[in-house]
Amino acid sequence: MKISREIKTAVLVLSGIALFIYLFSYLKGEDLFTDKQTYYTEFDYNALSMSSPVTIRGNKVGKIEDIRYDFETGKTRVSFSVNPQLEFSKNSTIRLYETGLMGGNALAIIRANDKDIAKPGDYIPSEVQPGLVTTLKNNFSGISTDLDSAIRSADTLMTSINAMVVDESAGSLKKTIAELNETLKSFKNLSNSIQEVIATNDEKIASVLDNFDKTSKDLSELSKEIKEAGLTETIDNLNKTLVNAQEMLSAIDNNEGTIGKLLNDDSLYNNLEAASKEMELLLLDIKLHPARYRRILSKKEIPYQAPAKEQKN
Template sequence: MKISKEIKVALLVISGILLFIYLFTYLKGEDIFTDEDNYYTEFDYNALSTSSPVTIKGNAVGKVEEITYDFETGKTRVSFSVNPKLKFSKNSTIRLYETGIMGGNALAIIKANDGEMAKRGDFIKSEVKPGLVSSLSENFSGLSSNLDSTLRSADTLMTNLNGLVIDESDEGLKATISELNSTLKSFKNLSYSLQKTIKANDEKIASVLDNVDKTAANMAVLTADLKEVDLGKTVANLDETLVSINSIMAGLKENKGTIGKLLNDDALYNNLESATKELELLLLDIKLHPARYRRILSKREIPYTPPTEEQKN
């Protein structure tokens, strides 16, 4: 069957009109081929636009379909659609929030875990979450006063610093910086001197470090030898020796033995002192009268004459 040109033109025009209607509704944010559930909510003012997104936990699940003003209540009535797969309670909340600093807004579904499930055409309560821009606008007066106070403090600080820098007295900042510069130069010269000294005595310093290494090695060997010594046995022998010494000292204290009696018996000490004096006189007499003792075996006796004080001295 042959189709006439008129029918082809008519079909083409109708197709164009349908395509235009579809594109127009699509640009408005509507899709005539989808079957979405529509719900309603209200706000005190309008901060949305048609096709503003509807999200849940940050995920887009729908869009704003229609925004109308209710002349009786003075509120903005918003109709929005969501994917039919989404199920939420009728007690949930629709939150208006800012999506960015540039002022974009969207709706978020805050699900409730109680109550019956929402049905198409139900009214859902709403709330508004203050955004960054609105918070700044509300607090701008306070920020302005605080900023003014801060700027005044900064101006005072800069004025004081300027006066300190311009001060030419001995206590001024320039004098302080000059003295600090001189001190740094002195430290720099001292550093150069130390470097020259180290370079001049490099070999001596290396020799000293070598000796230190050798000393450390000898100390390590000595420590190892001390570890190998049976210190326990040595300490035990020393303890036995101290016990013996304590026993001897106790015996001396108790007048045991000759030394003990000599140390503690006054009579023995006096006898020894008397014998010592008589022995001293005998030796002195032998020194003064040697002939008397040469004739000791003879029958002639020579009477004893005590020495005078001059002879004793």
């Protein structure tokens, strides 16, 4: 069957028109071959465009289909479509939020935790999330007031500092700065003098450091020799001896043992003193009456007679 030229031309024209419609829809973000479900929401003002996306947790799941002004309610009615695979509750919230500092808004689906699944054509409540630019815009008046106050305070401070610097009185800041400059110059001269002294006596300083190094080495060797000689053990033994001596002195002080009783008991001293006196009298009596003690060798008892001094007493 032979197709006429007119039929071929008509098919070609219709194909071009269909391709143009598809490309135009594709550029608008619409896919003619994809099923979609449309929902509705409302806002007090319009901050969206036909290319604004619909997201859930940051992922694009749909787009704005239509934006219209409702003359009865005075609100902006927005219809949007999402992927049919997405299911969300009818009690969810459609949030209008800013996508960046350079402008641009989008819709986000904030899911509710219930099983009342929304159906195409349902109305979903909305809310507006204030963005950074909006917040700065609302607070700009307060920020500008605070900034103006800070600038005025800074100007007052600079005026006061200027007055202090310009003051030519005896205690002025300018005189203080000059004295500080002279002090710094003195420190600089002192530093130069110290550097000259160090440079002049460099060899002597090096010799002193060498001697100190040698002395420290000798002390180290001496301490090593003392350690090897067993000085630590000697000190430990001396410490033990001192502890024993302290315990012995403590026992003597507490009347423990013979020495403690001899040193601390007064009766022994009194007895020794009495015995000493009696011994003194005995020796005196022997010296004065030696014949009296002959009875020790004699069988006849000789009676005792007190000395003449004792008889008079």
